[in-house]
Amino acid sequence: xxxxxxxxxxLPTLEDVARVAGVSRATVSRVINxxxxxxxxxQEKVRHAVxxxxxxxxxxxxxxxTRRTGTIGLVVSGAGEDDDNQRFTxxxxxxxxxxxxxxxxxxxxxxxxxxxxxxxxxxxRDQVVTYLRQGNADGAVLVSTHAADPLPAxxxxxxxxxxxFAKPAxxxxxxxxxxxxxxxxxxAADHLWALGRRxxxxxxxxxxxxxxxxxxxxxxxAMAAYGHPYIPCAEGGFTYGSGxxxxxxxxxxxxxxxxxxxxxxxxxxxxxxxLRQHGRRVPEDVAVVGFDDSSVATACRPPLTxxxxxxxxxxxxxxxxxxxxxxxxxxPPTSMIFDPALVVRQSA
Numbered sequence: 179x180x181x182x183x184x185x186x187x188x189l190p191t192l193e194d195v196a197r198v199a200g201v202s203r204a205t206v207s208r209v210i211n212x213x214x215x216x217x218x219x220x221q222e223k224v225r226h227a228v229x230x231x232x233x234x235x236x237x238x239x240x241x242x243x244t245r246r247t248g249t250i251g252l253v254v255s256g257a258g259e260d261d262d263n264q265r266f267t268x269x270x271x272x273x274x275x276x277x278x279x280x281x282x283x284x285x286x287x288x289x290x291x292x293x294x295x296x297x298x299x300x301x302x303r304d305q306v307v308t309y310l311r312q313g314n315a316d317g318a319v320l321v322s323t324h325a326a327d328p329l330p331a332x333x334x335x336x337x338x339x340x341x342x343f344a345k346p347a348x349x350x351x352x353x354x355x356x357x358x359x360x361x362x363x364x365x366a367a368d369h370l371w372a373l374g375r376r377x378x379x380x381x382x383x384x385x386x387x388x389x390x391x392x393x394x395x396x397x398x399x400a401m402a403a404y405g406h407p408y409i410p411c412a413e414g415g416f417t418y419g420s421g422x423x424x425x426x427x428x429x430x431x432x433x434x435x436x437x438x439x440x441x442x443x444x445x446x447x448x449x450x451x452x453l454r455q456h457g458r459r460v461p462e463d464v465a466v467v468g469f470d471d472s473s474v475a476t477a478c479r480p481p482l483t484x485x486x487x488x489x490x491x492x493x494x495x496x497x498x499x500x501x502x503x504x505x506x507x508x509x510p511p512t513s514m515i516f517d518p519a520l521v522v523r524q525s526a
Contacts (some may be wrong), residue, residue, distance in 0.1 A: 190233040199227035242447040251315045255297040256323035273471040281494025303329045312339045316504045319496045325386050339498045339503040347388050353499050355492045355514045359389050360396030362485040362518030366439045366467040375437030375465050380411040381424040381442035393441050399400035414445045421445025425452035438466045465526035482523035488516050
């Protein structure tokens, strides 16, 4: 039988939890607020009592004890203009959706909620730093889209607990997660070579982005090891339209190419209709390999062979690292590099 509360009382209190658990009110408070040095058996009794009587912690009172808000900033930062069109583009990008999914999935069972913030201008970055430094959120996970972005360094200087998606363009003491881009590009090169493709080209992402540089360098190094030191490249912008335009440029100069590595799936999706318009069949005439393994890959026709970028797992690890830093602010910066994998479908 569940414990009963006095009829005059509508909402359970800390005292009720303490009475049911057979411990002091102070002990209940320590357990609920996540303060350490409470015997695990007592913690279990308190949690059972909380569940049994339906106690809901008062978040405002709890924040006074823990000095935490129970929120983190999910910050998207770049070097563009602060406008609604650019924000809409970010929000509809498959990559960003996977980042959000990974973070929310991890935080949902931990009572922590993300607050989305954009920082596309100097003023926007100043507002984000001020908001976080004033304690309106406990820390930040940061998705930075340009190598020249000053925000990672600004957050480090402000002593805001922060974890960055992707290795910073210049060395700064910040935690980050990333994938081994060079290894992923080598997987693509190995696969195209194994298929017998010898007239191979590539569409890179924007070359001011470290990930694009790493993927291009890894692919060219792998092809050089096969005796092909020069691989034609057209630069794109990680968008459908830029992939289509880059494909047109490559076909104008190398109409007989028979293999293509594309720096992300969205650009590969744009390259496919350009190939069709020039009478080049995929994969019969041109084998195409992308990078990301996003939902775009399965939407392509034919479905896209691609290098899996474990974005959801990386985003969850970002959140885990951030919560650890919030719990122990003195932790040194750390990094986690994930392994890519080749996902073979019909395009190559």
